Amino acid sequence: MNPLILKILAQRVALSLLLLFLVSILIFLGTQILPGDVAQSILGRSATPQALENLRQELGLNQPAHTRYLNWLGGVLRGDLGTSLTNGRDIAQAIGQRLGNTLFLAGCAAIIAVPLAIFLGLISVLYRNRWPDKLISGLSLAAISVPEFLIGYVLMFYFGVMLGWAPSVSMVTEGMPFLARLQAIALPVAVLVLVVLAHMMRMTRAAILNVMQSAYIETAELKGLGMFRIIWRHAFPNAIAPVVNVVMLNLAYLVVGVVVVEVVFVYPGMGQFLVDHVAKRDVPVVQACGLIFASVYILLNMVADIVAIIANPRLRHPK
Amino acid sequence: MTDELQRLARLTRLGGMSRRDFLGRASALGIGAVAANGLLAGVARAQPVQGGVLKMGLGGGESTNSLDPAAALSQVPFHFTRCFGETLVDVNADGSLDYRLAEAVEPGADAKTWVFRIRKGVEFHDGKTLTPDDVLATMRRHSDENTKSGALGVMQGIADMRVDGDNFIIESTTANADLPYLMSTYQLAIQPNGGMDDPAAGIGTGAYRVTANEPGVRHVFEKFANYWDDSRGHFEGVEMVVINDATARNAALQSGQVHIINKVDPKVAALLSRAPGLQVKRVAGRGHNVFVMHCDTAPFDNADLRMALKLAVNREEMVEKILQGYGTVGNDIPINAAYPLFDADLPQRVYDPEQAAEFYKKSGHDGTPIVLRTAEAAFPGAVDAAQLFQQSAAAAGIPIEIKREPDDGYWSEVWNKQPFCASYWSGRPVQDQMYSTGYLSTADWNDTRFNNAEFDRLLVEARGELDQDKRKQLYSQMAMILRDDGGLILPMFNDFVEGVRDDVQGWEENGVLELMNGLSPSKCWFA
Numbered sequence: 066m067n068p069l070i071l072k073i074l075a076q077r078v079a080l081s082l083l084l085l086f087l088v089s090i091l092i093f094l095g096t097q098i099l100p101g102d103v104a105q106s107i108l109g110r111s112a113t114p115q116a117l118e119n120l121r122q123e124l125g126l127n128q129p130a131h132t133r134y135l136n137w138l139g140g141v142l143r144g145d146l147g148t149s150l151t152n153g154r155d156i157a158q159a160i161g162q163r164l165g166n167t168l169f170l171a172g173c174a175a176i177i178a179v180p181l182a183i184f185l186g187l188i189s190v191l192y193r194n195r196w197p198d199k200l201i202s203g204l205s206l207a208a209i210s211v212p213e214f215l216i217g218y219v220l221m222f223y224f225g226v227m228l229g230w231a232p233s234v235s236m237v238t239e240g241m242p243f244l245a246r247l248q249a250i251a252l253p254v255a256v257l258v259l260v261v262l263a264h265m266m267r268m269t270r271a272a273i274l275n276v277m278q279s280a281y282i283e284t285a286e287l288k289g290l291g292m293f294r295i296i297w298r299h300a301f302p303n304a305i306a307p308v309v310n311v312v313m314l315n316l317a318y319l320v321v322g323v324v325v326v327e328v329v330f331v332y333p334g335m336g337q338f339l340v341d342h343v344a345k346r347d348v349p350v351v352q353a354c355g356l357i358f359a360s361v362y363i364l365l366n367m368v369a370d371i372v373a374i375i376a377n378p379r380l381r382h383p384k
Numbered sequence: 385m386t387d388e389l390q391r392l393a394r395l396t397r398l399g400g401m402s403r404r405d406f407l408g409r410a411s412a413l414g415i416g417a418v419a420a421n422g423l424l425a426g427v428a429r430a431q432p433v434q435g436g437v438l439k440m441g442l443g444g445g446e447s448t449n450s451l452d453p454a455a456a457l458s459q460v461p462f463h464f465t466r467c468f469g470e471t472l473v474d475v476n477a478d479g480s481l482d483y484r485l486a487e488a489v490e491p492g493a494d495a496k497t498w499v500f501r502i503r504k505g506v507e508f509h510d511g512k513t514l515t516p517d518d519v520l521a522t523m524r525r526h527s528d529e530n531t532k533s534g535a536l537g538v539m540q541g542i543a544d545m546r547v548d549g550d551n552f553i554i555e556s557t558t559a560n561a562d563l564p565y566l567m568s569t570y571q572l573a574i575q576p577n578g579g580m581d582d583p584a585a586g587i588g589t590g591a592y593r594v595t596a597n598e599p600g601v602r603h604v605f606e607k608f609a610n611y612w613d614d615s616r617g618h619f620e621g622v623e624m625v626v627i628n629d630a631t632a633r634n635a636a637l638q639s640g641q642v643h644i645i646n647k648v649d650p651k652v653a654a655l656l657s658r659a660p661g662l663q664v665k666r667v668a669g670r671g672h673n674v675f676v677m678h679c680d681t682a683p684f685d686n687a688d689l690r691m692a693l694k695l696a697v698n699r700e701e702m703v704e705k706i707l708q709g710y711g712t713v714g715n716d717i718p719i720n721a722a723y724p725l726f727d728a729d730l731p732q733r734v735y736d737p738e739q740a741a742e743f744y745k746k747s748g749h750d751g752t753p754i755v756l757r758t759a760e761a762a763f764p765g766a767v768d769a770a771q772l773f774q775q776s777a778a779a780a781g782i783p784i785e786i787k788r789e790p791d792d793g794y795w796s797e798v799w800n801k802q803p804f805c806a807s808y809w810s811g812r813p814v815q816d817q818m819y820s821t822g823y824l825s826t827a828d829w830n831d832t833r834f835n836n837a838e839f840d841r842l843l844v845e846a847r848g849e850l851d852q853d854k855r856k857q858l859y860s861q862m863a864m865i866l867r868d869d870g871g872l873i874l875p876m877f878n879d880f881v882e883g884v885r886d887d888v889q890g891w892e893e894n895g896v897l898e899l900m901n902g903l904s905p906s907k908c909w910f911a
Contacts, residue, residue, distance in 0.1 A: 113828045116532050123532075152450035152599055153584060159447075162598075218631055226639045233635040234441070234642070236602065236625060331627050331636075333601040341447040341600055344792065350448075 092355040167334040171319035174257035186269025205263035217329040235330040268311040272304035306373035313369035432909040441642035445626035447600030451586035454533035466902030469573025469588030477894040479724040495559040521578025535571035559848025591617025618909035648881040650708035669895035670811025673763040677871035678833040681803040688747035695740035696777040706765040714874035727860040740780035753785035761791035762806035832871030
């Protein structure tokens with residue numbers, strides 16, 4: 066690997082770390098300006114003023130903000146996320162379990178959706194403007210246009226309630242056998258695949274079609290190569306950068322944006338966990354979740370950039 | 385006849401009659417409806433079958449929940465607290481007391497002192513034996529002024545507590561004939577050493593022992609082998625799955641993944657009841673949806689304007705459209721027929737736009753729109769209810785402006801702060817507790833800023849009155865004061881609407897709180 070690429074990569078990683086630091090400040094500030102009082106939110110509607118005052122004292126809400134930020138950041142760097150204000154559980158442990166579930170669901174959805182989307186994109190290019198292309202585009206665009214909770218309810222009704230093929234409650238627990246887990250998450254995975262498919266498929270199609278205009282594709286055609294071989298060997302590698310970008314964005318969505326699907330299928334992932342703690346103003350947990358989500362986004366985007374850099378022939382083979 | 389039943393219930397509570405005798409006498413009276421259900425269930429039920437795992441799909445749980453009973457506020461913590469823990473007494477469907485960890489309760493001569501005889505031979509899930517000292521420590525933890533307990537409010541009128549042999553004794557600051565009822569508050573589940581050592585350990589004396597605690601996801605229990613009461617706890621285990629989405633709850637019940645669900649949306653209750661293999665249960669409760677005005681803030685400090693707004697609500701329409709008929713009309717008092725000593729002869733307030741217009745004119749309000757704050761968080765359908773209110777008031781010439789507030793922060797920023805907003809109450813076991821919690825001028829949650837010296841005086845007088853006829857009369861007077869002068873607009877009481885699969889047996893109606901007052905795991909069994 067040549068030094069130019071290494072330098073660009075190092076710059077890119079450093080930029081990501083800086084970004085993460087800035088995001089941590091934003092997250093902290095964001096949790097400070099949430100309306101309402103932490104103690105009131107924890108104790109809810111039935112809190113007496115006395116109980117509220119007691120809780121405020123206990124939580125140390127009277128320290129200045131910058132002290133609390135530095136304490137928090139120091140803890141995070143040592144790997145200590147603190148304990149939840151509301152139920153006193155260790156945050157790292159509680160999040161660990163939820164994050165594992167979220168990554169499992171996202172991973173299963175991605176393993177199906179990414180290859181399928183790229184394959185369908187290739188097929189669309191191969192049969193562009195003919196019926197397979199129109200059918201694929203039509204169906205996937207229809208799927209992305211319907212709100213995901215509605216797709217969820219429809220699948221739940223037919224496959225969960227009417228046919229009984231898959232459970233409508235996607236409860237996964239620790240120590241559950243792998244196959245049972247897969248069966249439990251069948252319906253949410255199906256919904257997620259339908260939701261992310263169109264975006265990646267359309268991008269693959271557009272990027273490859275763009276490359277297909279190039280002169281060297283014409284040369285390959287004239288040389289007598291088969292159409293699928295031209296697309297797969299010559300067009301796709303040059304279209305990889307935009308496709309990877311879209312794939313990474315969708316992967317990030319699968320990790321951080323699926324709270325609706327989680328709620329509909331009662332899946333114990335990160336989304337509902339975050340929402341519950343925001344509602345109760347459980348600030349340490351919200352901050353920890355925010356930081357994890359930000360890291361996932363930044364990491365995946367960094368990977369996309371790195372792949373794009375490496376895939377760029379001008380950088381790989383400098384004159 | 386109901387009076388007679390209530391007299392007997394009161395007698396039983398005051399220790400003048402055993403519970404068994406009471407049941408016998410009450411049946412002999414041929415009491416119908418709710419009371420008879422509760423009674424018959426105790427007398428002529430089929431033999432329960434042991435075994436199986438009961439799965440409950442429950443809305444109202446969060447990842448932030450804790451097993452500490454002091455922190456229990458929403459529905460799922462209510463249910464798991466009732467599952468692993470027990471209180472000194474429970475309230476039966478008919479308003480009588482059910483003796484649990486206290487095997488007898490007796491008042492002193494002036495109803496200031498109450499003696500609870502603590503049951504012997506009851507074992508905690510950690511193997512320790514229940515003692516009166518555990519009870520004392522529990523009550524101390526909940527009444528300590530540094531506590532975060534949701535039960536702090538009910539513990540405030542207590543002057544002193546002590547242990548004497550097998551007895552746990554409470555001294556109240558004022559005479560309180562209803563004091564034993566306060567001990568049924570579900571947060572007051574007895575814990576070893578009062579939970580002082582580890583409040584969230586989930587150790588109690590209940591029929592089921594905690595085996596898995598995943599807040600916001602599920603709570604799993606197994607039958608506690610050494611449970612003291614053979615007539616309860618027929619399942620091998622119980623699993624509560626937190627399902628906050630109403631449609632997902634329905635689907636889980638329909639597909640048989642769970643056996644019981646709470647909070648069926650009234651909009652789909654009729655449709656759901658047509659599905660095979662399950663029943664939709666409707667239980668009249670004490671919860672109510674309200675609009676609250678601050679009596680000390682302009683323009684609501686004007687009694688004529690308050691009356692104009694009360695007359696401008698179409699209650700029948702709200703029950704029909706907001707609750708889809710799953711409820712009853714309210715009368716601007718937080719008490720309905722579910723309460724003991726309720727006076728059924730109180731005049732019912734009805735929608736009367738003409739009279740409302742008269743009162744509005746008399747109030748001399750300057751005609752600026754009256755701002756009503758609402759949010760879906762206030763109660764399901766609160767935004768629609770506000771719009772119905774706006775329309776029915778417009779017909780009387782009263783302009784109302786609806787301000788929709790975000791759900792998030794509604795209870796901290798709007799309720800009990802803004803002078804006119806939508807809200808809800810979940811009811812209390814007895815009238816005294818309901819009034820003391822929300823309508824006494826000094827109450828923490830006096831969300832209507834109601835300040836009426838006569839009302840306060842009657843409340844204290846009724847609390848110490850042991851003659852039930854006089855007491856009923858006092859409550860009747862208080863109801864009239866609140867109804868005509870208060871800042872409470874109470875259009876409707878909502879029913880509990882719940883789904884139960886056919887294989888669950890032993891279901892009873894108990895509207896004190898949802899799902900048989902939280903006792904379905906203890907009292908039901910599989911066919």
